[in-house]
Amino acid sequence: MIDRRTTVKWMLAASAAWPLLRRRAARAEASAVSVQGYGTDPNLLTVYHPGDLWPLTLTPDQRRLAAILADLIIPADESSPSASAAGVVEFIDEWVSAPYPRHQRDRGIVLDGFKWLETEAIRRSGTAFAELGATDQHAICDEICDVSRAADAKRDAARFFALYRDVTAGGFYSTPVGRKDLGYIGNVPQARFDGPPPELLRKLNLP
Amino acid sequence: MPFVTAGSQRNAYDVIVVGSGAAGGQSAYALSMEGAKVLMLEAGRRYIPATETPMFQTPDLAPLRGVSTPHKPFGFYDATVDGGWEVPGEPYVRASEERSSRFEWWRARMLGGRTNHWGRISLRNGPYDFKPRSRDGQGFDWPIGYEDVAPYYDKVELLIGVYGTNEGRENTPDSPPECLLPPPAPLVSDLLLAQRAKRLGITAIPGHKAVLTRPLDYERTPARLHPHNVTAQRILAEDMRARAPCLWATPCGRGCSIRANYQSTTVHLPPALASGNLDITTDAMVYEVTLGPRGRASGVSFIDRTTGRHHHASARAVVLAASACESVRILLNSRSAQFPDGLANSSGRVGRYLMDTVGSSASGQIPLLESLPPLNEDAADGDQTYVPWWLYREQRAGKLTFARGYHIEFGGGRRMPGYGTGAGMEWLTGGSYGVKFKQDVRRYYGSFVGFDGRGEMIPNERSYCEIDPTVKDKWGIPVLRFHWGWSEHELQQAAHMQRTFAEIVDAMGGRMHRGPEQDPAKAIAPGGSIIHEVGGAMMGSDPKTSVTNQWCQTWDVPNLFITDGAVFVSNADKNPTLTILALAWRAADHILERMRRSEL
Known part of the structure; x- marks a missing residue:
């Protein structure tokens, strides 16, 4: 039995030390995921939506933060919509709610990262990350967007950001708008395949 | 019926x-x-x-x-049914979990x-x-x-x-007329590989x-x-x-x-x-x-x-x-x-002298392939081009530290984006996010090339399987226990693959995130993992x-x-x-x- 004083001490320790926080979070959140996955012989022709195979587990607050951060990474521009408009928040919720070891590990990193963002926002401005203006949000992200340049104390936060950027990009570029953004024009049946056009090869000095 | x-x-x-x-x-x-x-x-x-x-x-x-998940290790749409590295209820035993002596079995x-x-x-x-x-x-x-x-x-x-195609390469047999179908047209990356590898004395030909x-x-x-x-x-x-x-x-x-x-x-x-x-x-x-x-x-x-x-x-x-x-x-x-x-x-030879293929992989980023116009490069799903083993003469002359050859399977192109697109690019982007990140993903998409070395393993006494004395599958059938070991020939070959990949990437004007892996034990893929x-x-x-x-x-x-x-x-x-x-x-x-x- 853990008394309240111990719990408070843990929380204080957690706010200062990322690894402790992560271990605790991973244990606490593991119980949230209990479904067995899709098995070794799933129907490959069904269209699956997030939530079809295992319950989504992010809270409304977490999903709000998930959307803000995903859109900081992939905002709308002249070529394509933002990550959240492409359904990436649902995908991230599916990802961190999945029962597989990789996803459960990522769940711990993402939820710890969310907590770190909130803590950092409060430390800087006394408000939740979502309530910060774009400049302040960028100021936090700028310090954690590259693991190799992040301060030692922010290395774990930077690793979280790197993972979150990967998941956001993976969720976005695998959708129709993401494929279009990159100029992917395949996955259509063709009668013949002729290779690259001669004018492109000339430009690249290729035979 | x-x-x-x-x-x-x-x-x-x-x-x-x-x-x-x-x-x-x-x-x-x-x-x-x-x-x-x-x-x-x-x-x-x-x-x-x-x-x-x-x-x-x-x-x-x-x-x-x-x-990829444990249920579908090669991705959800991979054709494998009820299999992968594990089959439910049908275990096998590894005598060792060490990377250099473990065996993995895809079924x-x-x-x-x-x-x-x-x-x-x-x-x-x-x-x-x-x-x-x-x-x-x-x-x-x-x-x-x-x-x-x-x-x-x-x-x-x-x-x-x-x-x-029939190319008349050493120990790479030609087929009689009419046996082979024509190869698909090469992709931009295939042509660049062939052009640049040639400068190293390495010949790339249609797969x-x-x-x-x-x-x-x-x-x-x-x-x-x-x-x-x-x-x-x-x-x-x-x-x-x-x-x-x-x-x-x-x-x-x-x-x-x-x-x-x-x-x-x-x-x-x-x-x-x-x-x-x-x-x-x-x-x-x-x-x-x-x-x-x-x-x-x-x-x-x-x-x-x-x-x-x-x-x-x-x-x-x-x-x-x-x-x-x-x-x-x-x-x-x-x-x-x-x-x-x-x-x-x-x-007494049943189960003895198991072999897999020596495998080692690397990828490179090629600036010449950045920001190409939209091209449909699905083709026949890769393997348009490969490099058959090219150092027979050097091997005969005793100039290499390993006895057998390898070939290189090559892949590039503007493949269908998916999970992994835009991932792990900090070494190129400096950690960009926002509109700059979207520009970076567009720029680098299609500019990555991959190399898979596939080499010959010499059979040895330490690589074998036997019936495990205790473990049975869910049907009550005794299961296999695998033992595995590489010789220096395979380890040195894997390290050589890595050096070759780095030389080719360099010749293509490209760069690798990390240099070639020169620890042979890390360069070589685990036994069985090539599924050969x-x-x-x-x-x-x-x-x-x-x-x-x-x-x-x-x-x-x-x-x-x-x-x-x-x-x-x-x-x-x-x-x-x-x-x-x-x-x-x-x-x-x-x-x-x-x-x-x-x-x-």
Whole structure:
């Protein structure tokens, strides 16, 4: 039995030390995921939506933060919509709610990262990350967007950001708008395949 | 009544074929098309590519954008059913978990086995590859030479359809005219590789892959494959006409509903079933070859996986084609007073000298390939280009620290984006996010190239499997325990691959995230992980040191044959499937001939 004083001490320790926080979070959140996955012989022709195979587990607050951060990474521009408009928040919720070891590990990193963002926002401005203006949000992200340049104390936060950027990009570029953004024009049946056009090869000095 | 249950099988067959993949499919095809009554037993479920293949599904329609999970280790849309690195309820044991001495075993439990998802790379072994010991004193020689197998390579290429070119390279055999289909046009990255590798003295040529780049010649090929057999010719001609050529889209690893690439289920089994001579029972887990009078095999015992009940089937001859390790497992589990150490194991060689392919990979980023205009580069799903081993002379002169060669499989292009697109790019972008990140992903998309080295492993004493003394699968069948070890030849070869990749990337004007891996133990992929495991029941010319003769016939039991990769004596850098197919066809012709002479 853990008394309240111990719990408070843990929380204080957690706010200062990322690894402790992560271990605790991973244990606490593991119980949230209990479904067995899709098995070794799933129907490959069904269209699956997030939530079809295992319950989504992010809270409304977490999903709000998930959307803000995903859109900081992939905002709308002249070529394509933002990550959240492409359904990436649902995908991230599916990802961190999945029962597989990789996803459960990522769940711990993402939820710890969310907590770190909130803590950092409060430390800087006394408000939740979502309530910060774009400049302040960028100021936090700028310090954690590259693991190799992040301060030692922010290395774990930077690793979280790197993972979150990967998941956001993976969720976005695998959708129709993401494929279009990159100029992917395949996955259509063709009668013949002729290779690259001669004018492109000339430009690249290729035979 | 081609698909039969345990209760509706005939009383007796000419041949029982255990397994339905490359070896089983080819064995059953060659036997049944020439009139033998064949029963095929497949441990997995029936699988119908025409209705089950996700041809144009995009990642956003799959769970988790289709990424690899323990249930689908090669991604959600990979064709593998009930398999992967683990099969539920059917464990195997690793004697070691160390990276350098662990063995991983990919299995499938489905009709067609691993041919449904395989890479389709179809390379002939060359003359050197059958006589490696004579050349460098390592390993063993095969009891046959290239000239013995060449006619069957021809037949297999004509039947399944393989694209490629004849380049006259050393120990990289040309095919006779009309055997090969034309290769797909090269991608921009293929052309850049060929141009730049040439400056290093490395020659890149079109790959060989079992994909139809045009319709098969259904008018002339059937007569070449089945001379004097009008019925077989008619059946095959009809079936070849029904196979569509590649439509230049969708990954081959999902299988192909239009039958444009080779899988047993789309190429071997349909005509074999149409002959009326093939019965197939799926969900039939064979665990023992039974012995009859005069030391001959009487049939096999199997478990119906749907009921758990045990059954027996009889035939004049038994062909094991369950995959190298599964066939070994069946032999070792077939113990009797006459064969206390397992059937056909008087040599003690059953399970010995397992081999995989030496594997090492790297990728590079090529600025010349950045920001290309939109191009459809799906082509035939990669492997347009490869580099056959090019340092034979240096090896002969003793200039290398390893005895055998490797080839390089190359990939690039503007492939379908998916999970992983835009990931791990900090080393290029400095950690950009926002609009700049989107610009960066556009810039770098399609500019990455990948290299997979695939090299020859020399068989050794430390790489083998045996029956685990305690562990059984959910059916109560004792399971395999694997032991694994590399020699310096493989380790040095893997490190050499890494240096070559770095040189090629450099010659392409590119860069690698991390330099080449020069710790050989880290450069080499774990044993079994390339899924080219062969050996374990090698053929030979001496019953004391081999399990089968050159016809895949076991020395100890004259009507028992092994036609999968278990009989391999060496494992050349060439991917093994084409050789498995050729040897299985050769063995089937031998079985037919002996049956006609009433010797079986």
